[in-house]
Amino acid sequence: MTLAGLQRRGVTSTSINAFVRGIGITRSNLEAGSVIDMEAKKWPDAQIDDASSLYKVPFSNVVYIDHTDFRVKDSKDYYGLAPGKSVLRSNIC
Known part of the structure; x- marks a missing residue:
């Protein structure tokens, strides 16, 4: 959503500013070579309080993608990753 869309x-604007102040600003300076283990759900409806429904995922500053998910030349009908293009994140976890 955009700010204009929220206002429509x-x-x-007061509630938007209050929301932004409430979530704060985050920064992460992930050093090269460092790996953080994050927890992910095994399935979308998994209970977070059940340890058997979670697994560890290593997360670092390097992301590997399949070569079919990237194009050097972008086109309007392509929704994958290309130079100068952002891709929406998935809501898997």
Whole structure:
């Protein structure tokens, strides 16, 4: 959603500012070579409080993707990764 879209739906600027202040600013300076283990759900409806429904995923500053998910030349009908293009994140976890 955009700010203009939120305002069209009746969300006030005061509430948007309060939300932004509430979530704060985050920064992560992930050093080269460092790996953080993050927990992910085994399936979308998994209970977070059940340890058997979670597994560890190593996360670092290097991301590997399949070669079919990237194009050097972008086109309007391509929704994958290309130079100068952002891709929406998946809501898997």
